[in-house]
Amino acid sequence: MPALEKVRELYPDPPPAAPEARERARLALVARIERRGRRRVVMPAAGLAIAAAAAVVALVGVGDEARIDAGAAAVLREAAAKANEQKPLPPLGHGRVLYVKSVDAYLNTWADTASFSVLVPHVRETWHGPEGGLLVTSTGEPEFLSARDRQRWIAAGRPNLREGGVGRTALERQATSDLPTDVDALFSRLEDEARGHSEGTARQMFTRLGDHLRETNISPRQRAALYEVAARIPGVELIGRVRDPVGRSGVAVAMEHPSDGTRETLVIDRASGVLLAEERVTLRENVYGYPAGTLIGHSTYLVTRMVGAVGSRPE
């Protein structure tokens, strides 16, 4: 008997994966997607103004060759100054757990049957303690972006769109951020990480910068340095004063992504430099096939506070 056949005989055929094992693995993946894959941006009610702006902006090549927007740079440096004035949160420890609550919705594409896309709102609550944490999610009413999407969902047998985003997931201990507070060093680090990305270094730097701002336990000085870096990234543009979905006033800066035809916007609190919200809207030419100005993703950060224990909520 050939050697390969003998090897195959040595290893017995496995039974199929148990449904509960499959579900555990899927939940682990979804938890990671929720924690680390967040590239969506939030779009507010005030976002209507931003969407309108996006609607009239042609899909131009804002790339590494783009210029620094002086208005955006000034606003970001102001945000950096405000961030520097803030007191740092106490370090995580016994009785000191970081609690963050946010609401978001982002485009979810179902590809198992007739392909359709839908925005499913999620309420996310995370606790990060010294020895680990917890993520609790719940979902709201799904919102279809077009009648065609809704029809395809019906044709697919109306699969439950809300069950995937609900649950409780234990989180690993979040390492203390090692981002440098020296602006040159931070710029170099982000640039090194972003270099070679297909959409261009500048755009990828902006995306990575957003990753560091959301749901992370960075210090005010690190946040300030991130804004100083953003002020130096070509292609970051000023949107102006906006209100986030819950009515808080902020200032918005954005980056266009020609690779998929979207605009990524960050809404920053002018008083504290804290990230209030994010959004992603389509530009005139986009890969999703939706009209310009369509909101395809948004997050609003409602509460960031220290609480006494994992599972506790601020009063």
Next chain:
Amino acid sequence: MNAELTDAVLIERSLVEPHAFASIFDRHFDAVHGYARRRLGRSVAEEVASETFVRAFDRRASFDLSRVDARPWLFGIAANLMRRHWRTERRRLRALDRLQPAGTEDASRAERADLVAALDALPAREREALLLFALADLSYEEIADALDVPIGTVRSRLSRARDRIRKQLVPEGVV
């Protein structure tokens, strides 16, 4: 499954819509889990299969979008994770051998023991190529993708692995 959407399209889309990556899980979990379970048994296989998709999600920006099928890439990640479990795998194979039904000929038992010993003696990279070929049914080209080595290297590794096993199993002078 929508045949219009390749794995590459879904992975590219997941860069801006992270949840699109869940479809990659839905398509390939059973295959990755099956391979891991065949080699490592239930509990470790669950851990490996789950970790494979989490790591794949983290590294999705590095996926070569010219590759339509993500399976070799996923098996490559799984293979890296399984490498550290070879001792578990070896113990499991020996345990399975002891569970052979009564009446199994001594010669057959001896041959299985020799085969386990032969696999154990293989360099890890040869063993990995051999098991991907024999158990995961990957082609040479897919194994090359999975292990990030040229096809020629896959051929030579498989050739060497087969040769070593053959020599281990066939009595001297019979080959």
